Amino acid sequence: MSSDPFANHLLAVLPAGDWQRWQPQLELVSLPLGNIIFEPGGRQTHVYFPTTAIVSLFYIMEDGSSAESAVVGNEGVVGISLFMGGDSTTSRAVVQCAGKAFRLPSNVVKEEFHRAPVLHLLLRYTQALITQMAQTAVCNRHHSLDQQLCRWLLLSLDRLQGEQLVMTQERIANMLGVRREGVTEAALKLQKAQLIEYSRGHIHVLDRKGLERRSCECYAVVKKEYDRLLPNKTAV
Numbered sequence: 001m002s003s004d005p006f007a008n009h010l011l012a013v014l015p016a017g018d019w020q021r022w023q024p025q026l027e028l029v030s031l032p033l034g035n036i037i038f039e040p041g042g043r044q045t046h047v048y049f050p051t052t053a054i055v056s057l058f059y060i061m062e063d064g065s066s067a068e069s070a071v072v073g074n075e076g077v078v079g080i081s082l083f084m085g086g087d088s089t090t091s092r093a094v095v096q097c098a099g100k101a102f103r104l105p106s107n108v109v110k111e112e113f114h115r116a117p118v119l120h121l122l123l124r125y126t127q128a129l130i131t132q133m134a135q136t137a138v139c140n141r142h143h144s145l146d147q148q149l150c151r152w153l154l155l156s157l158d159r160l161q162g163e164q165l166v167m168t169q170e171r172i173a174n175m176l177g178v179r180r181e182g183v184t185e186a187a188l189k190l191q192k193a194q195l196i197e198y199s200r201g202h203i204h205v206l207d208r209k210g211l212e213r214r215s216c217e218c219y220a221v222v223k224k225e226y227d228r229l230l231p232n233k234t235a236v
Helices: 016-025 106-112 116-142 145-158 169-176 180-192 208-214 217-229
Strands: 027-031 036-038 046-050 054-060 066-072 091-097 099-105 164-166 196-199 202-205
Touching: 016 099, 016 106, 016 116, 027 046, 046 054, 046 106, 066 091, 066 116, 066 145, 066 169, 099 106, 116 145, 116 217, 145 164, 145 169, 145 180, 145 202, 145 208, 145 217, 169 180, 180 196
Parallel strands: none
Antiparallel strands: 027 099, 036 091, 046 099, 054 066, 054 091, 164 202, 196 202
16 A cells, blocks of 8 residues: 555656645545545545555436446546536445545635646546547447457556456446446456456456457547646656
């Protein structure tokens, strides 16, 4: 569990002056599996910068059903509506991989809204996140379940260290908005192709390049946009 704030990509590339203002306000918190950070329409008191946790954003339908619209890990921030001019959102944010995050009070974020350098960084991230949301919607409508699973696995790996995920098929089905049996079948296809190894809720990626080739174009579109909009922390 990382207690290093620079394990989060956005915090790692903050300008020095902004970091000095933020550092005293940042609070390290643990995010347990299944924890709901905020509900649709609820007031947001903090933004969260995950370091080892993964948070999924869900769109909730009128009948109570839901599907994942985006995933946020150590590359970004949870709670973008606070610096986009609103205190609430239409999404539910749920911790899908337990871990650590740093959180910042909403009033600090609002004060920073008028400070150009950090504002531009956050808005660029927002643009990348919106791209992920839109592409996920398209993917869920037009691409096969095994392609969707490949996209989800690749996006999750980009937000974690290593090549292994701890995730049950039931949770994956919930995030993709499909039946568990469909996920089981898709995972078996990937395992037979020797792309992944799946056992008791542990997914180990054996062939990352092969997974990328098997995925639809949606993963590449989202990754290209993140790479284009956000600076490489090794170059900062």
